[in-house]
Amino acid sequence: MEKVNYPSEEIINPSKLKRKNYDHIILWMLANNESCEWSNFEQKPIEIPISTISRHLTKLILKGYIEKLTRGQYKITPEGIKKFQELSRERVRERKLSFPPDVILKRGRNYAHWIIWMVYNNGFCIRSDFLEEPFSINQSSLSKTLSSLIQKGFIVRENKRYIITQSGKLEYSRILQSYDLDRQTILEEEKKRIDEITTKASQFFDKFNITDDRVKFRFLNKVLKLDYLKVSTILKDEEDFYIILLYISINHPDFYPDYLSLEDFSRFYKIEKRMLDFWVNEIVKNDLYDLKFFKLEISPIKCYYFHFNEKLEKILRAITEEHLTAYKYLEKFAKLGNMNSMIEDILEEICGIIFNEHFKESLRAFLPGYINYLAYKIEIKKELKEVYDKLEGIIWQNMTDFMQWHNSEALESQYKEKIKEIENEISLTPKNYDLYNSKIRILLYFNQYNDVLTELENMLKLFPEKEIDIMIKKAYTLKKDKNVEDGLEIIEELIEKYPEDNSLCNYKAYWLSYLDKKQEALEILRELVKKEPEKGIYRDTYGEILIHFKEYEKAIQEFQKAIKIDSNDWFIYQTYIKxxxxxxxxxxxxxxxxxxxxxxxxxxxxxxxxxxxxxxLVIADLFLADLETL
Structure with missing residues (x-):
């Protein structure tokens, strides 16, 4: 029998807690051997679980990376060689990358923020950049996040590189505002984005000999807020986009009586009049962007434009809102006239000071609609929430979430201090398992999933005898981080390793229910209650799964069976509440x-x-309080 070549330990076991790349392991084996048998993957030193071998071999065959020669014998294809080389390259980081500051990394596993920060600050990123430290994003979550960011137009994929778009740069700027970064950092990051846009704008100004600083300012104010990418699929030339924004910027009320008509502007800037008219209408009238524009018509062929939150609009808004407020406050005490008289009062205050007198008639027509717009903007909408969510999910399966409202502000302020206290205690008694669990609970509370996984890795080295408990905690952490499939794979690997531990099958039933695999989950529980009919906990789990699928009467029957088996079991109080x-x-x-x-x-x-x-007890009180209102 030929000697079988196996990959290095680094590839087989990158880390106890870091996900193995089974595709890479299998392709390595097939690339470095003439062919491989099923048993080669099952035996030492690889020891891939049987269900995992089956899943990955099937996937690789379907993708054309390997082919099945005979029963249980496999060979790599030319496409598989390419894929293997790609996966191998991903293991080696050739570039020196900049990484987000701790305040962003440790806020929680916000993958989208991490990715946008990385592609912005590194020019481009490849997929493997996010699989390694300090991120360690699992494959499933990474695929979902990258796909979402591409769909939103924040990044694009070119030649296996992820590159930020103009929309992504705007999003990056917004993201920075949500973190507790010092003002200087935010200013520096924002300056990068502004510098890039102003460089382009400067070239545009030079080309078209635009020298008026007021026009430049208004143009830049718009181009920084309106993303070309949103229209790029139709409006192919970014310069045309700039010309359209220039038209809106030039025809501003502050520049009255100066004005450039569509005809003159399109002829001078060599843009088709019909196209210019269409896009101005889309931006101003049809609210193509979130930035709200307003139009004042001096005549059917002479229009001026301004937008929400610019200086002119802020002054107009302040005056209008003051008149509205006075009108509402005083209407019960005096005859203040009607809406028309209020509009006349506003016109008297703004015309000749803020707007040229020649705008009076157009403003008289404009103000009723503007007032309605403001009324909509400032309307207070009260959201009413029910005491509970009609059992749409299994409340008790997300117990840590349920208490986040309780003392959260106080705990937030004590967070770092408490972690330090625990770490000091750990340094004194490094073998105290409970201390590590306390630290993990706090990290989970604040969604510090990356830190939790790191801590679990450390715990596994210190407490190898606690492997099941630690790995279940990892699966739970991944579930909290919306990576249910990865958690299920961990549990399946534990079942392969500890087939006599039926409690692991109980966990698997939960995870299958999270994935809405009802029949598979219930089948596991049916087998469990047959194997160990004296264990009420399995009946209790059975009931929970049935609730998840809204089979309440059947759930009650299972809960009652659990109570009948042992009414003094530790979990029975939960059973009654359920x-x-x-x-x-x-x-x-x-x-x-x-x-x-x-x-x-x-x-x-x-x-x-x-x-x-x-x-x-909190859950019980919640539902008891709700019953009192019925």
């Missing part, structure tokens, strides 16, 4: 009240985990 919630969904309020109260009494007597107990 029965109560089911009865609320079924509108059987007396039974709901009875079970919620029973669950609360048992919870108060329980000596189990204090934090979990408190969360369930």
């Amino acid at each position: 029965i109560g919630i089911c009865y609320i969904a079924l509108e059987k309020y007396d039974l709901a009240l009875k079970n919620l109260k029973e669950g609360k009494i048992l919870a108060e007597k329980s000596t189990s985990d204090f934090e979990t107990k408190q969360k369930w």
Whole structure:
């Protein structure tokens, strides 16, 4: 039998907690051997779980990277060689990259913000840049985020490189405002974007001999806010876009009586009149952009333009709102006249000072619509929320989320201090497993998923005997970070490694339900209750899964079976509360009240985990309060 070549340990086991790239491992094997048998992937030193081998081989065959020679024997294809080389190159970082500051990295795993920061500050990025530290974004989440950013027009993909767009630069500027960066940092980052745009604008000004600083300012004010990319699929030439914005900028009320008609402007700047008219109409009248524009018609062929939040509009808004407020406050005490008289008062104040007197008639026609616009902008819309969300999801499966409102402000201020305290305690007693768990709870609370995964990796080295608990925590962290599939794969690998541990199958049922795989989840639980009929916890899980799929009556039956098996089990107070919630969904309020109260009494007597107990007491109180209103 020929000797089989295997990849290095670095490829097989990059890290205990870092995802193995099974595609790369399999393609490496096939690229470095004439062919491979199924058993080669199953045996040491690779030991890929059977279900994982099947899944990845099927995928690679479908993509044309490998072919099946005979039963259980595989060979790489020319396309597979290319893919293998690509994956191998991704393992080597050739460029020195700039990374986001800690304030952005540690706010939580906001992949979109990280990616936009990276492509903006590094010119371009390749996919592998985000798979490694300090990001370690898993493949599934990375694909979803990159796809979303491309769809939104923030980045583009060219020759396997991700490059930021003009829209992306605007988004980058907005993102910076949401972080606690010092003012100088924000100014420097914003300056980069402005410098790039003003360089282009300067070339445009030179080409068309635009020397009036007032026009330059108004043009720049627009080009910084309006993204060419939004119209680039139709308006192919960016210079035409600049010319259109120039037309709007030149014909501003401040420049009256100066004016350039569509005909004269299009002839001078060599742009088709019909195209100019169309795009001005789209931007000003049809609200192509979020920036609201206003038009004042002196005559059918003479129009001036200004936009929301510029100096002229701010002054107009302040005066208009003051008159509106006075009108509303005083209407009960005096005969103030009608809306027309108020408009006349506004016109008297603004014409001759803010607007040229010649705008009076056009402003008289303009103001009623403008007032309606302001009324819409300042209208207070009150959102009413129900006490609970009609059981659309399984509340208890997201327990940590449920308490985030409680003392969050105080905890936020103590966050770093508390982490330091725990780390100091860990330095004194580095083998205290509970201290690490406390640290993880705080990190999870503040969505510091990257830090959690790093801490779990450290814990696994220190406490290898706790592998199952640590890896389940990793799966849970990935679920919190919307990576349910990756969490499921971890659980499946644990099941392969510890086939006698039925509790792992219980976890798998949960994860399948998160993916809405109802039949698979229920089948696992049916097998579990057959194997260990004396364990009420499996009946309890069965009930939870049924609630997830809104089968409340069947869920109650399973919960009652759990109570019958052992009414003193540690989780039974939760079971009663869940029965109560089911009865609320079924509108059987007396039974709901009875079970919620029973669950609360048992919870108060329980000596189990204090934090979990408190969360369930909050849930019980929430639903009891809701029942009082029925």
